[in-house]
Amino acid sequence: MTDTEPRTSGTIEGGAGPxxxxxxxxAERYEAERLVHHDTLELTGLxxxxxxxxxxxxxxxxxxxxRLVALGRVALATGETREDPDDPQSEAGPGALVVTYTRRVLDEPVPVGGLALDGPVTGLDPAGFRELADRIGPPPARRSWLVSLDLPIEAASPAEAVRLFWAYVQELGPRELPAFVSPAxxxxxMQAFVLGAEANQDPEEDD
Structure with a gap:
């Protein structure tokens, strides 16, 4: 093997990379990324x-x-990773791979065929990466949306109701609470979303 011949792991001898x-x-981390917006992706257990x-x-x-769900660039590691790799809010520990997102298609993944991966991190040649990136296409136009969360709360005062509201939001989060979204x-x-996907909240339509 020469110094420029790729290994099957995606690296090349002499310390250079692809x-x-x-x-x-x-799968669990993908679902977590769909639930809450993050500017970076931190991966542990590597x-x-x-x-x-x-x-x-x-x-x-x-x-x-x-399927392809995002593009990004490797960022400088903070020297800390999440204790639970499937929970972005868990406590930090050493050794993360940090990727800054540049394009996301989390809700509409792009099918990928003919790509062989040999683990959680696989080297790609630049042409192969460009071919993947071209599959995503240009980003859609951005627009304004109204997003709301309605909770019936029993409390002795408006201030207490607000405190209880935020307590419920923190406790239940996007896995259990429906959010309502509509174009401005x-x-x-208006459409309800639960677990990052549209959900029917009208019991009469289920009959």
Whole structure:
């Protein structure tokens, strides 16, 4: 093997790397990323895996079936990772791989065929990364949305009701509470979302 011939792991001898990477998200972490917005993706449990360098482009994928869900770039690690890799809010510990998102399609993953991954982090050649990135296409136009959360709360005062509201939000979070969203100016198009997906909240329509 020469100094420039790729290994099957995605690295090359002499310490150089492929320049681009595919990161495979566990299913539970993918669901967590869909529930709450994050500017960065922190991955733990990669001890012994090949480590991308800061600035390297990254394609983020999920498996079964293989789909592309985001693009990003490796950021400087903070020296800390989350104790629970499937919970972005858990306590921090050493050794994370940090990826700054540059494009996300978490709600509409792009099918990927013919790409062989050999672990949570796999090296890609630049042409392979560009081919993946081109599948996503340009970002859609942004617009204003109205998002609300309505909770009936029994309390002795308005201030107490607000405190209880935030306590319930922190305790239950997006896994249990429905959020209601509609385009600004079109409240009749309001739709409920639970667990990051549209949910029917009208019991009469279920009959």
């Amino acid at each position: 320049g681009a990477w595919a990161v495979l998200l566990p 001890d012994g895996a090949v480590r991308p360098r800061p600035g390297d482009p990254v394609a983020v994928l999920v498996d079964e079936p293989l 100016g079109d409240e009749l198009a």
